[in-house]
Amino acid sequence: MDVTRTAVERIFRDEHGRVVAALARRFGDLDVAEDATSEALLVALEKWPVDGVPPNPGAWLTTTAGNKAIDRIRRERQRDVKHQAALMISDDTPHEATGLVEDDRLRLVFTCCHPALAPEARVALTLRLLGGLTVAEIAAAFLVPETTMAQRITRAKAKIKGAHIPFRVPAAADLAERLAGVLAVVYLVFNEGYLSSSADAEPLREELTDEAIRLGRILRTLLPDEPEVAGLLALMLLTDARRTTRVAGGELVPLPEQDRGGWDRALIGEGHALVRECLARNRPGQYQLLAAVNAVHTDALTVADTDWSQIVTLYTHLGSIAPSPFVELNRAVAVAELDGPEVALALVDRLPLTSYHAFHVTRADLLRRLGRSAEAREAYDAALAATENSAERAYLTRRRDQLSGP
Structure with a gap:
């Protein structure tokens, strides 16, 4: 089987977050999880072009990375702890209770969004560990040099280790203080899939948009009374509804030129229902307002039918509660x-x-x-x-x- 390096790296990007999340939960150490996952990629690059891609590449990467992690633990810990680490391979002891969040990857997001970390460091670290984004891709999302972003991520991991921040989801009463960071991470993962910043990836990375929406649905189940959670899910659904019309003939197709007959009406209906729910709650936030903007766009049968006055009003409101030059740019359009x-x-x-x-x-x-x-x-x-x-x-x-x- 002819397997190129690019194909191996693409599979690895798809599986990266799952593998890191599984190892982080298993070993309780983000550095070990990420380093072992990277080592598993090196093994895959060596073996897969010769032996072919295994039937379940995610399981193969998880097993290989787990073995690498255990090797590292064996080298670094004392004999009795090494022995316990070796037993983890066949340990039948049930996992500790997962608490409020059962999904491994979402648990990892909440863990990385610890209030002891600076807000930008929380988001950057989680994008690196969960989304499998490269440092360059994360830097592009934040509009900062790659070296600056690399330093932020390194400092964040050092803070987690130095402060002995545990790998666990906060109690119900503490979820709210981490929610803003979690929502930001999920939205940035979605955005990287919506329009990839990498020359080495597909223009649209469906694995990232699908994963962000999956996490958004879990958050919605976990926090059904949080309007910003509903707003983010609505925003992603209404944006993703246009996915199949966004690229044609290798070119990006801007919104005014898209074939609206190709938009996914089921996703649009679901997104509109969530927007109406948010309006009824009357606790507007940035994701709710962005979702409302997309509801206006997807409600118009043609470009000429777009209610631009309502869109300007929504962006003006958004600028008053979450001012940023990005909001002003969209308002200017x-x-x-x-x-x-x-x-x-x-x-x-x-x-x-x-x-x-x-x-x-x-x-x-x-x-x-x-x-x-x-x-x-x-x-x-x-x-x-x-x-x-x-x-x-x-x-x-x-x-x-x-x-x-x-």
Whole structure:
């Protein structure tokens, strides 16, 4: 069987979070879990191209990584502890009670989102361990240099070890203080699947969007009265409903050009029901408002039917409770449909987002609509330099090359 290195790495990305979660629960040490999982990849890269991919690659990786972890424990612990570690291979003692969260991967998210860690470190560490994202991909999501992100993750793991933070889910009364970090992690995993930041991955990484939605459904069951949980699940469902129409012929298809007949109406119906539930609770939060924006888009039968005034209002409200330049960028896109591209461009140009590819994409589109082709071409070049997604690059290149005149 011909198995390329790329194929092995793709399978490993899909299984990474599951393997780390299983080992972290088993050994109670995130460093051991991640290092052993990485060692299992090296073994897979050596064996699979020769022997072929095993029938159950996830189980193979878990077993191999578990053996590597035990080897490491044997080397590092004293004789009596080594003996206990060796017995773990065949130990029939039932697992300790999992508490409120039975899903291994979601338990890992709650564990990493400990309040002793800085908020950005919680999210970055969990994305690395659970989502299997590379340091470069996480850095791109946070708009920081790769070295900066690597330092954050290293410090977070050192903090967990130094402070003896246990690998367990908090009690029910403490869940709320970690919920914001958990929701942020799930949403960032979804976003990386929705539009991959890596040149080595598929443009859309369905394994990540599917996993994020799975975790969102579990959170919804765990915390049915939290409107932001319902809002995040609605947001992901309404966005994922457009998945099959987002890439065509190797190119990204922007929302206005998508075939709305190809959208998944079942997911849209489920998402709209959740949005209505959130509205009835009247405790608005950022995920609920973003879900409401997507509800407006998916409620419109055509682009011309879109209620842009309502979208501007929703983004204005979002900016008041969770201000950020990203919110203002999206609001400007809606303003362009109401007040024209010149008004929107003035809003965009004052935003501190010059390292963000969507900032340059938005500027390129607005400048194009204003007939300022030379400036639009420069904006397209800046957008291309800021993204490695192959489908997005194909779309931007075609749009840039279609420009004519000065």
